Every structure is written in C-alpha cells, then in structure tokens.
Amino acid sequence: MTLLSFLLVIGVLVTFHEFGHFLAARLCGVKVLTFSIGFGKPLWARTFGDTEWRLAWIPLGGFVRMLDEREAPVAPQDRQRAFNQRPVWQRMIIVLAGPVANLLLAVVLFSVTMSGEQTRLQPLVGTVAAQTAAAAAGVKPGDRVMAVNGEAVQDWGALREAMGMAIANDSRLELALQRDSQLLTARFDLPAFGLQQLDQNTLAKLGLMPARYLPQIAAVVPEGAAARAGLKAGDKLLTANGQPLASWEAWVQWVHNHPGQQFSVTVLRDGKPLQLQVRPDVVEQDGGSVGRIGAAPALDKTWMDSLTLSVQVAPGEAMLAALGRTVDLSWHTLSTLGAMITGGVSLEALSGPLTIAEYAGKSASVGLVALLEFMALISVSLGVFNLLPVPMLDGGHLLYHVAEWIRGRPLSDRVYEVGQRLGMAFILMVMTLALFNDFARLLAG
Numbered sequence: 001m002t003l004l005s006f007l008l009v010i011g012v013l014v015t016f017h018e019f020g021h022f023l024a025a026r027l028c029g030v031k032v033l034t035f036s037i038g039f040g041k042p043l044w045a046r047t048f049g050d051t052e053w054r055l056a057w058i059p060l061g062g063f064v065r066m067l068d069e070r071e072a073p074v075a076p077q078d079r080q081r082a083f084n085q086r087p088v089w090q091r092m093i094i095v096l097a098g099p100v101a102n103l104l105l106a107v108v109l110f111s112v113t114m115s116g117e118q119t120r121l122q123p124l125v126g127t128v129a130a131q132t133a134a135a136a137a138g139v140k141p142g143d144r145v146m147a148v149n150g151e152a153v154q155d156w157g158a159l160r161e162a163m164g165m166a167i168a169n170d171s172r173l174e175l176a177l178q179r180d181s182q183l184l185t186a187r188f189d190l191p192a193f194g195l196q197q198l199d200q201n202t203l204a205k206l207g208l209m210p211a212r213y214l215p216q217i218a219a220v221v222p223e224g225a226a227a228r229a230g231l232k233a234g235d236k237l238l239t240a241n242g243q244p245l246a247s248w249e250a251w252v253q254w255v256h257n258h259p260g261q262q263f264s265v266t267v268l269r270d271g272k273p274l275q276l277q278v279r280p281d282v283v284e285q286d287g288g289s290v291g292r293i294g295a296a297p298a299l300d301k302t303w304m305d306s307l308t309l310s311v312q313v314a315p316g317e318a319m320l321a322a323l324g325r326t327v328d329l330s331w332h333t334l335s336t337l338g339a340m341i342t343g344g345v346s347l348e349a350l351s352g353p354l355t356i357a358e359y360a361g362k363s364a365s366v367g368l369v370a371l372l373e374f375m376a377l378i379s380v381s382l383g384v385f386n387l388l389p390v391p392m393l394d395g396g397h398l399l400y401h402v403a404e405w406i407r408g409r410p411l412s413d414r415v416y417e418v419g420q421r422l423g424m425a426f427i428l429m430v431m432t433l434a435l436f437n438d439f440a441r442l443l444a445g
Contacts, residue, residue: 002361006353007059009360009375011037013102013382014062020101021064021094022051028090031081034065060353066094088405095397102383103326109376110322113369115315121156121210121307126300130253132207133193137186139177139208146183147176155309156210160203165332168198168339173206198336198345210307213248213297217267224294229278231295235267248297255280259291326380333384352434355441391416391423 014037025032031050036042038056045054056062066083067074074082083091123145128134145153148162149170166173173188173195188206190196195205215237220226237245240254241263254263259282266275280291313321339345356378363374387395396419404410 001364002357005360005364005371006357009356009371009378010059010353012375013105013379014038014059016101016105016379017098017382017386018062018064020097020099024094024097025064025066025083028086028094029081030083030086030090030094031067031078032064033067034063036065037062039063088401092398092401092405095394095401098394099383099386102379102386103330106326106329106376106379106383107319107322109372109379110325111315111319113373113376114321114325115313115318118311118313120154120309120311122309123153123156123159124210124307125208126212126303126307127209127249129207129209130249132205133173133188133190133195134186134207136192137175137188138184139175139186140179141212142179143184144178145175146178149174150176161332163206163208164198164203165335167195167202168344169335171196171344197343198339198349212300212303214300215245215248215251216298217295218298219296221294224292225279225281226293226295229265229276229293231265231267231276231278231293232269235269235274238266238268238273240265255293256290259283259289261291326376329377329380330384333381337385337388347433348437348440350430350434350437352431352438354435354438390426391419392427393423396423 018035018037022032022035033050034052034054036054036056037059038054039058039061040056042054042056045052047053067078067081068083069079070084079085083094086094125134125139125141125143125145128139128141145159147153148159149166149172151162153159153162163173167190171190173190175186175188177184177186188195193205195202217226217231217233217235217237219233220231237248237251239245240251243254245251245254255278259280262277262279264275265278266273268274278293280293282289283292336345336349340347340350359374360371363370386393387398389395389399391397391400400411400416400419
C-alpha cells in the first residue's frame with residue numbers, strides 16, 4: 001500500500017508538472033523532443049508526432065526536453081521551433097507553467113475534498129497536558145481558541161497551522177480565548193519549554209489537544225508495565241495509592257512522576273473494585289526520567305460529538321475556499337523555507353521520499369479523501385519549491401530569463417555554468433539532508 005500510494009502521488013504530481021511545461025511549449029510553438037516521467041533507463045517509450053513519451057525506472061521526478069540550439073545542432077527548417085529562439089516572455093511562460101500546473105492541481109484537489117458534507121472540529125480545547133507550555137500559559141479544557149497572534153481560526157486544522165507558523169515566523173505565541181463569557185489572552189513562554197524552533201514535535205510539546213479522554217483503559221501494550229500489572233481494556237481508574245483519579249491527565253501525571261516505583265491502583269472491573277500493583281517502566285525524556293506503563297485511554301465520545309460540526313459546502317464555495325487555501329499554503333511553505341534559513345524552523349522538519357511514502361501510505365489507508373488531501377499538500381510544496389530562484393530549478397531558469405529581459409541579451413555561458421554547479425550542489429545538499437532526516441525518523445521509530 002505504501003509503495004503503490006507513493007508511486008501514485010509522485011507519478012500524478014510529476015506528470016502534471018511536466019505537462020504544464022509541455023503544453024506551454026507547444027502553445028508557444030516550441031518542438032518538444034522528449035516527455036519523461038522518471039529518470040534513467042526507459043521502461044517504456046513510444047513516439048507520437050514529434051515527441052517521444054517515456055516511463056523511466058527512477059520515479060523521483062521527470063523532464064521535458066525541448067529543441068534547443070544550445071544543446072545540439074538544429075536543422076535550419078526547425079530553427080524557429082527551438083526554445084532558445086522564442087521571445088524571452090514566451091520562455092518565461094514555459095518555465096513558469098510547471099509550478100503553476102502543480103498549484104492549479106492543488107486547487108482542484110482541495111475543491112474536491114472540501115465540497116459536499118464536511119466534518120470539522122471546533123477549536124475547543126479538550127485536553128491540556130500537565131507541565132507543558134499550554135498549562136503554564138493558563139489554557140484550560142473547554143476554552144475556545146478565537147485567534148492565534150491576532151489571526152482568527154475557525155477549526156482545529158487552522159489552529160494547528162496557525163500555531164506552527166506563529167512559532168516559526170514570529171517566535172511568539174499568543175492565543176485569544178473565550179472561557180464561558182470571558183475573553184482572555186494566553187501568552188506562551190516558548191523559551192522556557194524549548195519551543196523557539198519549529199520541528200516535528202513542537203505542536204505536541206505545546207500540550208494542546210482537541211480530544212478528551214476518560215479515566216479508563218482502552219488498550220494495553222503486550223509485555224508493558226500495565227500488562228504485567230494485570231490492567232485490562234475496560235478498567236476504570238479510581239485511585240492511585242488511595243488518591244482519587246479524577247481524569248486521565250491526573251493518571252498520566254501520577255505515572256510520569258513514579259518511574260520504577262511500585263504503587264497500588266484501584267480499578268473498577270465488571271462493576272467490582274480491584275486493587276493491583278503497578279511499577280512503571282523508566283523512560284528517558286527531555287533530560288530526565290519519567291514513568292510509562294504502555295496503556296491507551298478511552299476517548300470521551302460525548303465530548304467529541306459536541307466538538308464535531310457537519311457543514312454542507314457547495315462546489316463554487318469549495319473552489320473559492322480551495323483557491324484561498326492554496327494561496328495560504330503557498331505563502332506558509334515559502335515562509336517555512338525562509339524560517340529554515342533564519343533558524344525559526346529546525347532543519348529536522350525537512351522530509352524526503354521515505355517520509356512522503358510513509359504518509360502517502362497512511363493517507364491511502366484512511367481513504368480516498370485523505371489521499372487527495374495529502375496529494376494536494378505535496379503538490380503545493382512541489383510548486384513552491386520549484387519556484388525558488390536556484391539554478392537547476394524552474395525558479396533559477398526564470399531568474400536567467402528575467403536577467404536577459406533586463407539586459408537585452410542572454411547571460412554568458414560562464415554564468416550558466418557556475419549557476420548550474422551551484423544549483424546542483426544546493427539540490428544535492430537538500431536531498432542528502434532530507435534522506436538523513438528520513439532515516440533518523442525510521443531509526444527512532
């Protein structure tokens with residue numbers, strides 16, 4: 001499932017990207033020699049008209065090769081169909097067409113996933129983990145988040161995204177809350193909790209969750225401390241060493257504070273109280289030791305039902321919302337890339353093909369809507385990344401053409417040569433870092 005989902009996602013995105021270049025080239029009168037999905041030796045190749053269509057065995061990209069006098073001799077009768085002979089504005093359109101195709105694809109995919117009946121989670125806080133930045137800021141379960149750093153949020157998806165971008169770009173986080181009839185402000189002390197830089201664990205470390213859990217065991221990990229103590233799914237937690245357990249958070253805090261220490265826990269099983277002895281395993285976390293037993297909580301379904309909203313979205317409204325989301329994500333993606341350079345976002349947040357494959361498989365296992373949503377997100381990232389003014393990328397080629405338009409003549413071959421080397425070095429560096437992060441995540445489980 002993971003491999004097939006990855007090939008589907010990459011195949012569709014690369015095809016649309018290259019078809020954007022292909023279509024623009026044909027409309028501008030440029031002869032396209034090769035349209036390839038993948039790199040390396042072709043697995044399949046057929047020629048239709050002037051173009052050879054290929055499917056190659058390395059599915060990590062593709063290319064469109066056009067007739068160009070700078071690459072090979074061109075017959076006199078075909079000279080006007082060479083890329084380098086077209087006006088500079090046409091070459092700029094051809095270069096831009098690939099990233100634009102990815103962004104347009106994202107709009108279409110988002111509009112599909114956002115139309116019809118939609119289920120959304122209200123921005124209500126279900127759980128505030130103890131000893132986290134959210135708890136220190138005074139956020140409480142039941143609070144409604146109205147805005148993040150002054151930016152209004154309508155649901156939990158927008159809330160997560162706004163919090164991440166606030167940390168990455170503003171280095172501060174301030175939530176406008178509604179508690180009963182009161183309007184409050186929660187200011188997060190990010191440095192005190194090591195949250196100055198956005199990484200893959202930042203949002204979890206904030207301590208905010210939409211879900212609310214009951215003080216009841218839903219599942220236990222085989223061979224874990226809970227299983228060894230005799231705890232079972234369905235057990236309702238009553239006391240720990242005689243102290244009442246009013247919530248799952250209170251139980252988690254008790255376990256965390258007793259690594260390797262035995263204590264008694266009273267549970268309600270089949271309507272009868274039962275006392276068990278538990279000794280949490282010792283786990284190293286954030287420079288200290290905490291207890292862990294390997295047990296999952298039961299979800300408070302009544303709370304989740306009250307949190308969930310079903311709305312009907314018309315196709316036209318979905319298209320406008322999809323366009324807005326694509327624009328916002330494009331800006332956020334660009335901002336995140338900039339924050340990686342300035343240090344606002346950890347380089348560990350950069351993901352490579354292994355992580356993309358993993359999430360493609362997980363999205364496919366959830367359903368078609370989740371897969372299309374994931375594909376749209378990656379399409380935005382691909383479109384924005386290719387617009388960066390880096391030689392070898394579309395944005396770098398666009399930069400060359402802009403310089404030629406301003407100067408009135410092409411740049412020298414030496415400039416192109418140096419630019420290609422620098423661009424290749426940049427891309428190799430990014431790919432190496434992304435693969436390193438992928439393997440680090442795999443090894444960390």
